[in-house]
Amino acid sequence: MTRMKSIGAAFAAVLLSSVAAHAGDVRIMWYSDGNEGEVVKDLLSRFSKANPDVNVILDEVSYTVVKEQLPVQLEAGQGPDIARVANLKAPAQHWLDLRPYLTDAKYWDDNFGAQADWMRPDGSNAITGFMTQLTLTGGFANKTLFDQAGVEIPGPKATWDDWAAAAKKVADSQKVFAMAIDRSGHRVSGPNISYGANYIATDGKPAPLDQGAKDFLSRFVKWNEDGIVNKDVWVSAAGSTYRAASDDFINGGLAYYYSGSWQIPGFAQKIGDSFDWVMAGSPCGSVACSGMQGGAGLVAIKYTKNPKDVAKVMDYLASADVQKEFAERSLFIPAHKGVAAGQVDFKTDNPHVKAALKAFVEAAGQTAAPAVKLPGWKWSDAYYSAIVARISQVIAGEMKLDDAYARIDEDIKAKVGGN
Amino acid sequence: MAEKTVYSEPLVKTGLRQALLAPVRLAMGLVDIPMRGWQKLTGLNGMAGVFLAPNMLIFTVFVLLPLVINFLYSTTSGSAIFLPNRTYVGADQYRILFDCGSYLDPSTCAADTFWAAVRNTAVFVVFQVTVMLIAALATALILNRELSNRGFWRAVFFFPVLLSPVVVGLIWKWILQREGLLNYALSPFGFEPFSWLSDRFWAFFFAVFVSVWAHMGFYALILLAGLQAIPRDLYEAAAMDSARPTRIFRRITLPLLMPNLIVVLVLALIRAVQIFDEVFVLTGGGPGTSTMYITQYIYETGFASSLRNPGLASAASILMGIVLVILTLVQLGVSSRNEKKGARQ
Numbered sequence: 205m206t207r208m209k210s211i212g213a214a215f216a217a218v219l220l221s222s223v224a225a226h227a228g229d230v231r232i233m234w235y236s237d238g239n240e241g242e243v244v245k246d247l248l249s250r251f252s253k254a255n256p257d258v259n260v261i262l263d264e265v266s267y268t269v270v271k272e273q274l275p276v277q278l279e280a281g282q283g284p285d286i287a288r289v290a291n292l293k294a295p296a297q298h299w300l301d302l303r304p305y306l307t308d309a310k311y312w313d314d315n316f317g318a319q320a321d322w323m324r325p326d327g328s329n330a331i332t333g334f335m336t337q338l339t340l341t342g343g344f345a346n347k348t349l350f351d352q353a354g355v356e357i358p359g360p361k362a363t364w365d366d367w368a369a370a371a372k373k374v375a376d377s378q379k380v381f382a383m384a385i386d387r388s389g390h391r392v393s394g395p396n397i398s399y400g401a402n403y404i405a406t407d408g409k410p411a412p413l414d415q416g417a418k419d420f421l422s423r424f425v426k427w428n429e430d431g432i433v434n435k436d437v438w439v440s441a442a443g444s445t446y447r448a449a450s451d452d453f454i455n456g457g458l459a460y461y462y463s464g465s466w467q468i469p470g471f472a473q474k475i476g477d478s479f480d481w482v483m484a485g486s487p488c489g490s491v492a493c494s495g496m497q498g499g500a501g502l503v504a505i506k507y508t509k510n511p512k513d514v515a516k517v518m519d520y521l522a523s524a525d526v527q528k529e530f531a532e533r534s535l536f537i538p539a540h541k542g543v544a545a546g547q548v549d550f551k552t553d554n555p556h557v558k559a560a561l562k563a564f565v566e567a568a569g570q571t572a573a574p575a576v577k578l579p580g581w582k583w584s585d586a587y588y589s590a591i592v593a594r595i596s597q598v599i600a601g602e603m604k605l606d607d608a609y610a611r612i613d614e615d616i617k618a619k620v621g622g623n
Numbered sequence: 624m625a626e627k628t629v630y631s632e633p634l635v636k637t638g639l640r641q642a643l644l645a646p647v648r649l650a651m652g653l654v655d656i657p658m659r660g661w662q663k664l665t666g667l668n669g670m671a672g673v674f675l676a677p678n679m680l681i682f683t684v685f686v687l688l689p690l691v692i693n694f695l696y697s698t699t700s701g702s703a704i705f706l707p708n709r710t711y712v713g714a715d716q717y718r719i720l721f722d723c724g725s726y727l728d729p730s731t732c733a734a735d736t737f738w739a740a741v742r743n744t745a746v747f748v749v750f751q752v753t754v755m756l757i758a759a760l761a762t763a764l765i766l767n768r769e770l771s772n773r774g775f776w777r778a779v780f781f782f783p784v785l786l787s788p789v790v791v792g793l794i795w796k797w798i799l800q801r802e803g804l805l806n807y808a809l810s811p812f813g814f815e816p817f818s819w820l821s822d823r824f825w826a827f828f829f830a831v832f833v834s835v836w837a838h839m840g841f842y843a844l845i846l847l848a849g850l851q852a853i854p855r856d857l858y859e860a861a862a863m864d865s866a867r868p869t870r871i872f873r874r875i876t877l878p879l880l881m882p883n884l885i886v887v888l889v890l891a892l893i894r895a896v897q898i899f900d901e902v903f904v905l906t907g908g909g910p911g912t913s914t915m916y917i918t919q920y921i922y923e924t925g926f927a928s929s930l931r932n933p934g935l936a937s938a939a940s941i942l943m944g945i946v947l948v949i950l951t952l953v954q955l956g957v958s959s960r961n962e963k964k965g966a967r968q
Binding site: 272273275276279280281291294435436439440441442443444445447455585586588589590593596597599600601602603607611615616618619 | 702703704705730735736739801802818820821823906907908909910911912913914915919923926927928929930931932
């Protein structure tokens, strides 16, 4: 009998210890563009020392995992406790309202309030997370290639056509590709808007693809056909799979690369002093010279079993000191209002990085109104996906441009109808 | 006088062995009592049911139930995962898939990428299976000869089968990309760097080539086993009759290898219809949708795209399942016909 009691006690202890081990677990799904994974790991290790009762687990994954697998987990009512995501609005019903758990919700409203609506259901005042950084799309020019080709880098008011012409001259002279734009609907939306595109109809639902978008997309397809844009980037996958052309730029194979401010840390690390590069703003269309706002947000997931611990971790990561250090070390434009208003001392000796960050901050002032609305619009990702999938088919020679426009509208209509 | 069978004494007959076997014997005895009772009640067929039950349970939970759930999914719409949260739409997803002006022209279909994927898969299956059969047969014939280091060569051809399809895709992607090994190897001959995987023809060519490279060893092994089972004396007799090698191949090798060839054909067909992993890594389905096959369409539609539609993906997978069932039935039919034929001979 005594033996049976001992076995029972041991069994109960194992059960209890396993429950205890999970009580304070906070699992974070995190992807990185540059070195921010290392930075956040370091910051979290300090949190863990000060809060031994909370076990923070950082799962570093690729962006594709966040884009493709997290939504499925969320739809099944599962997932990590916190996730770093770029698609903030469409899955907002899965984010946890941290407001009741935060020590000072006003601090959050004051410092992250400007982008809070990007990551909460329409009409809600929930605090679901914060932006780890603000980003803006824009172009990067390989200054060394332009200099070697004897071509002047186009000025701040240069149009997309000006850039295409200049980059073509560099490409012909230096035997590289002239331009590349990431395979992403978000990336081509800045140029679309610069030509007058507006995706949002008066009822808040997606509008049909308008002339502004068609003006840029037709140019883009033509540049692909003419070999001005590196065709490989957009035809190297089917569907809406994301592809960046950053490696081509880093390897010195591109004169002009249109991507965004999040590439800066990666360029700082990988290009080093191999060649000179500059951030060249967003080229102008017929209406504006606008990039696309955006960024990645760290959001709490509704299905967490430990909302209090999640809020504790989020409170720590959102604190001004941590935000300042994170921005300075990861070379990101801070989203924290107080930090952004103060002195941000980016930890780099690389003059290109400092100049690029300054240029992106200046370019942010030129963002056109539709580009400001899109990050907080539920259907933006559906719009982006349809553009990428169909325009890729045109570039690959499978479809005529007019058919692609019609298909984009049909794809988006089907998505809206199905939800 | 009948030969007397001699049973040898067990080599080890120790107390330890007896001790170890005792609980097993006890357990068997305990099981034996209800088993005998059950057998008395149900006869032999009932006993078969008892032994099949665990397997059937696993089959039901992991195969049959998901199949039924998948079918139920195909009658719903929306992006929710839980079935009760999804909207019942009846056969609408199937109607979308079959809403076509002409099935030969995917652009006239509501689900144009589905029909593009179906067409791509059909073309891929025809080319890949044909090339696979020829290559596997040729390899098996070569490896069946008296080569020096024959074991080594057999291992060389079988090695790619051991690789993960993702690794296969990555290796060939590195070789075929613009800054890859192939362009580097061709550059001394004056070839300009070429994006092999961005060209529709070459992307298809390499999708076929890489999948044949990756799986040929397996099929060659099956054919090699078949070749080695052909009696040597048939070849010796043919040689004595001064038969030409082509005639020997047509009259002896091919007919006797036919059962193996049919197995290889059906297995290769099923595998080709299911093609996904290595081609997905290699080309991503591009350029455009030219190497997007039906499995990738299901994956993209159900999981990867922001325009995700699990209902449509389920309907497509049910249709693909029907094709695979037909192919499997063909295999079973052909196998049983061969067995009967073999028994008659």
